[in-house]
Amino acid sequence: MAYGFSLDDVAFLRSAAGRAALADCAALPLTDASRITDVAAVRRSVGERFAAAVLETVVLRRKSALKLVDADSWLFTGDALQQASATAVARHRASRLAGRDVHDVTCSVGADLVELARVASRALGSDVDRVRLEMARHNASAASVSVGVVQADALRPVSRDTVVVADPARRDSAGRRTWKPADFLPPLDELVDAYAGRALSVKCSPGLDFAIAPWAEEVELVSLDGHVREACLWRGLNTGVSRRATVLRSDGTQWTVTDTEPDDLPGSPPGEWIVDPDGAVVRAGLVRHYAARHGLWQLDERIAYLTGDTAPPGVRAFRVLEHGPYSEKALRATLKRHDVGRLEILVRGLDIDPDALRRRLKPRGGAESTVVLTRIGRSPVAFVCRAERIPSEGSPEA
Template identity: 80%
Template sequence: MGYSFSLGDVAYLRSGAGIAALAEVSSLPLTDRIASVAAVRRLVGEEHAAAVLETVLLRRKAGSKVDSDGWLFTSDALQQASATPVARHRATRLAGLDVHDVTCSVGADLVEIARVARRALGSDLDPVRLEMARHNGTAAGVAFGLARADALCPVSRSGVVVADPARRDSAGRRAWKPADFAPPLDELVDAYPGRALSVKCAPGLDFALTPWADEVELVSLDGQVRESCLWRGFGEGVTRRATVLRSDGTQWTVTDAEPDELPTRAPGEWIVDPDGAVVRAGLVRHYAARHGLWQLDERIAYLTGDTPPPGVRAFRVLEQGPYSEKALKAVLKRHDVGRLEILVRGLDVDPDALRRRLKPRGGAEASVVLTRIGRSPVAFLCRAER
């Protein structure tokens, strides 16, 4: 749960004395918790030590996730905050609009919205988080309005409503049912009839439980699926979208408005494992059609072809055949494989347990893709490239 900040803590952290204390403590290694607490108490005094120490530790943790120089956080707020590239991507779809973030917390999403929106308003029930959001907006050099309000009690009359319902209970357990979110998802939607909505959710959400959403977008960052976003009222003729982001700034999107007709062919020279956002969004066929690929099996997400798409990790097929442990062990020995990566889809195989049983001892490195074509288990010995 982390330290529970007070309004007095936030006022101190924003003051000249607090800024100086944060700068001094940020130079410490803080690797030993007990020693760190003692050191911070000596530097800043008992009253403010906990708030300063927690802030420095949270800023260090935030550095790999949020572009947040000089920001203030609570532990829960940082945990739920979108990574900056993800928040920035979502904000681009709101450019030029009036936007109300009804669960703005410390402002991680609101800051990115305010950079591109015509007008931006944030609201939250927690006065501490609102003061942190005010500070963070100033630190980021953006302007937005703030109001203390319950997300279920609208304080704006128009514009797009943005929300990020909490998905953990007071004990920190993850909530999977929309009714268990805070605020409950259906109640949130009902509170804003006729308004365009953008609601951030976990990627594992059962989208059948959100029939009000016109579009479901799955977003990944550097190969990891980070979130889903439910959109209503944007009228783009798309019901499913996958967006793939990279930290280097590159990105691409595929939607269900694209063709999905694929040829039926034998396995090609390469195997491609699509990005998780594409798989979770149910857009494997659309992605394959765009790049001239086809499926090994219509129920399996592995793709194959003679030319892999740019910017993806692909596997050049060296040898293929029916899968059995005995046959696979012989193939590994023949190719002198000692360092082995195992990828599995469609078979009940534990890669780590299988690797221990295979005991590869050669000097070469290879990847094995295990899957099925129809009812037949197959193994592809590959070299990972690109």
């Protein structure tokens, strides 16, 4: 069970003695094997009263490095860190509100609030949890940004004429993930009603049924390094966009496709490449728009695999070596002919277990290949491919 921080814990951790204790303990291994020794060392350093808070903070800071940038001196609770947006995602969302007055009504420990404060005209954060608010105050100071922080219920507005940013908690009282917007904290409909007529930015799970949010003028799906991280429901930005997919990379590159772009595609046989669009594009329903941008077309109008004679820049695409009707016997013969031993199997539109199929195929050659199994119309098709990373535009390899 996660440690429950108190206001006294936060005050100690922010003090000179607390900072010294955290620095002393930062070098501890904190493994299962060293647990008893580590706990004893921390208790000797800071005493029984604050040992658990120091240990938990060191552990959480290490975990934060996987998603947050320059947060090695921040304070967290376990739940708050788990829900916090990765820095690249929070930074992108904040960039869309640059120059505006912004109020984060569920600011928690301030991961989003800090990024908003970097670009907003003014940034205010509020939360019902006093411990998290004090952590947010500390984290904003550590990030050298200016924010206002107040204790307030998100359903009781305490600001006017600001864009309202919210990230409702999506777990119930037992810690189980919930998919019902009525069970969010605060409930989604109540949150929207509380800020009628106000510009809104609400972070949600990418698996949310967006039909339950008819008030959202734009739904944006965001991925980072190939993983879909969140959906953001926007109101009041007046972009003319209904659906947007934003693809971010840790190297700082990014691109966006929207439903305002053309989506007319040719009907042609399979080309030289198979392309699996980023998950944000698929989830946003923008596969055709992405394909049209890059001169691609669909293998089947109901399946997200794309094909074409040129692969888009900056993606992992599959150069087609051979393709034909799928049968296990025919595929085994094709793999043997290409001397395939290391095999990746991708499946879409067919009821096939890739791992079980790989065991049955027993590839034993020296070459590496990717097999894409899908259907065109009602016919199952197998593409034997070579996976290639296409250089991004402007890279030395391009």
